[in-house]
Amino acid sequence: MADDEVARLTLPVGKRDHAQGPADAPVTLVEYGDYECPHCGRAYPIVKEVQRRLGSKLRFVFRNFPLGESHPHAQHAAEAAEGAAAQGHFWEMHDTLYEHQQALDDRHLVGYAAKLELDAKTFEQELHAHAHKARVREDFTSGVRSGVNGTPTFFINGVRFDDSWDPDTLTDALKAAAASRKA
Amino acid sequence: MPLNDVLPAGTKAPEFSLHTTPDQRVSLSDFRGRPVILAFYPADWSPVCGDQMALYNELLGEFHQLGAELLGISVDGSWCHVAFAHERKLRFALLSDFEPKGQVARLYGAYRDDDGTSERALFVIDGDGMIRWSYCSPVGVNPGADGILRALEALKPEAAHG
Numbered sequence: 001m002a003d004d005e006v007a008r009l010t011l012p013v014g015k016r017d018h019a020q021g022p023a024d025a026p027v028t029l030v031e032y033g034d035y036e037c038p039h040c041g042r043a044y045p046i047v048k049e050v051q052r053r054l055g056s057k058l059r060f061v062f063r064n065f066p067l068g069e070s071h072p073h074a075q076h077a078a079e080a081a082e083g084a085a086a087q088g089h090f091w092e093m094h095d096t097l098y099e100h101q102q103a104l105d106d107r108h109l110v111g112y113a114a115k116l117e118l119d120a121k122t123f124e125q126e127l128h129a130h131a132h133k134a135r136v137r138e139d140f141t142s143g144v145r146s147g148v149n150g151t152p153t154f155f156i157n158g159v160r161f162d163d164s165w166d167p168d169t170l171t172d173a174l175k176a177a178a179a180s181r182k183a
Numbered sequence: 184m185p186l187n188d189v190l191p192a193g194t195k196a197p198e199f200s201l202h203t204t205p206d207q208r209v210s211l212s213d214f215r216g217r218p219v220i221l222a223f224y225p226a227d228w229s230p231v232c233g234d235q236m237a238l239y240n241e242l243l244g245e246f247h248q249l250g251a252e253l254l255g256i257s258v259d260g261s262w263c264h265v266a267f268a269h270e271r272k273l274r275f276a277l278l279s280d281f282e283p284k285g286q287v288a289r290l291y292g293a294y295r296d297d298d299g300t301s302e303r304a305l306f307v308i309d310g311d312g313m314i315r316w317s318y319c320s321p322v323g324v325n326p327g328a329d330g331i332l333r334a335l336e337a338l339k340p341e342a343a344h345g
Contacts, residue, residue: 007327069240069272144242144332149325150234162324 007147007160013061018090020051021059027178028059030155032143035078035097036071036104037151044098049167050174057178062094064139065151073104075136080109080123082132087118157181189292189304189319196221196308197290201278202261209254209276211312218251218315218338219308220331223293225300225322227259227267227277235303235325240273242328249335251307254278258285258300293319307334 013019013028031047033040051060064081066074077097084093096112097104106127113123126132143153147160154161154170156177163169190196196219200210211219224235236255239246246253256278259267264277280287285301288294293304303326307316316334320326 007329010329067237067241069274070237140241144238144245144328147327147329149238149327 009142009155009158009160010145011142012158013059017061017063018085018094019059019061020091022056023059025059025178026057026181027054027174028061028157029174030061030063030158032063032065032139032146032148032151032153032155034064034066034071034074034151035081036074036101037067038101040152041098041101043152043165044095046165046167046170050171053167053171054174054178058174063143064136065143065148065153066136066140067151075133076106076109076127077104078136078139079130079132080113080127082135083123083126084113084116084118086126086132087123089116089118092116189302189317190306190314192314192316194314196306196312196314197287198312199278199287199290201256201280201287203276203278204265205261209278211308214252214310215312216310218249218310218335219306220246220251220253220335221291221306221308222253222255223288223291223301223304223306224255224257225295225298225303226257227263236273236277237271238325238328240271240275242332243274245328245332246335249332249339251335256280256287256301258288295322305331307331307338309338 009030013030047060051058064078066078068075081090081093081097084090093112093116096116100108109127110120110124114120154165156173161173163173196211198211200208203209222239239253243253253275255275258280260281261279264279268277285294288301291304291306293302295302303320303322305318305326306314309315315338318326318330
């Protein structure tokens with residue numbers, strides 16, 4: 001594949017993003033994911049594992065890519081995570097959703113908000129009013145424009161990662177990207 | 184394995200007429216006057232969710248906004264397409280390049296002799312039936328939709344001139 005055909009992140013990682021790890025980490029992993037997608041569910045502990053392995057060398061960013069036609073709860077789950085983010089608890093909700101992929105209906109979403117001690121009333125109102133729909137769509141569109149082709153899709157330092165995301169392969173790719181950044 | 188040389192931009196798109204359901208046919212010329220996205224893919228029932236057709240299903244609104252019609256095409260039979268479209272809730276036509284098998288894929292340079300399926304090959308065809316963009320992705324790599332959207336947007340100014 002010619003270099004100009006490599007899929008790249010068109011929307012750079014910035015303030016709008018939900019990120020874990022230092023902003024100046026030598027390698028940034030961006031995931032476009034869907035909370036109801038079983039493959040993303042499999043990727044969830046793997047991402048945790050590579051975060052553990054790379055420590056402060058890695059910044060991890062999650063963006064929404066709900067395939068609502070295939071997954072009836074995905075869109076609302078994504079909006080729920082953004083609702084939690086509005087209250088400063090994105091990652092807690094993100095983790096909760098991936099740990100409860102079989103229970104993503106609205107009743108459960110509101111239950112998770114309560115369990116995370118969010119302002120459940122505001123959370124529920126925003127969920128019903130689709131207050132965070134535009135934000136989710138913005139993520140989705142940025143993904144499409146960057147060559148996201150399904151879920152999960154990963155980008156390492158802005159370049160789409162088409163290889164297998166088993167823990168060892170992903171770790172090797174992240175380490176290689178970190179090393180080349182330093183060089 | 185080398186990729187096929189699919190028909191390039193600037194080539195007249197070969198006409199075809201294929202079944203989309205067991206009792207309905209669709210021809211390329213039916214769409215004269217508006218752009219068509221022709222998306223060849225290897226087979227129905229690929230074992231991943233969020234696959235190529237599912238992604239395009241999510242983007243129908245964007246495609247229609249750009250005035251374009253999307254046609255999926257594979258060598259599967261029309262009954263197979265009906266079941267696949269129903270199960271995946273696809274809201275666009277799937278064409279059956281089934282008899283003679285792969286004939287249309289061959290015309291577009293997108294047939295895979297080795298395994299008897301088509302490439303993941305994309306064509307954006309303008310309202311005059313001219314190929315304006317084409318792309319062939321390695322069969323294991325879903326090509327996404329960014330190229331299609333860019334190609335359709337590049338058509339836009341001309342569409343304004345009628």
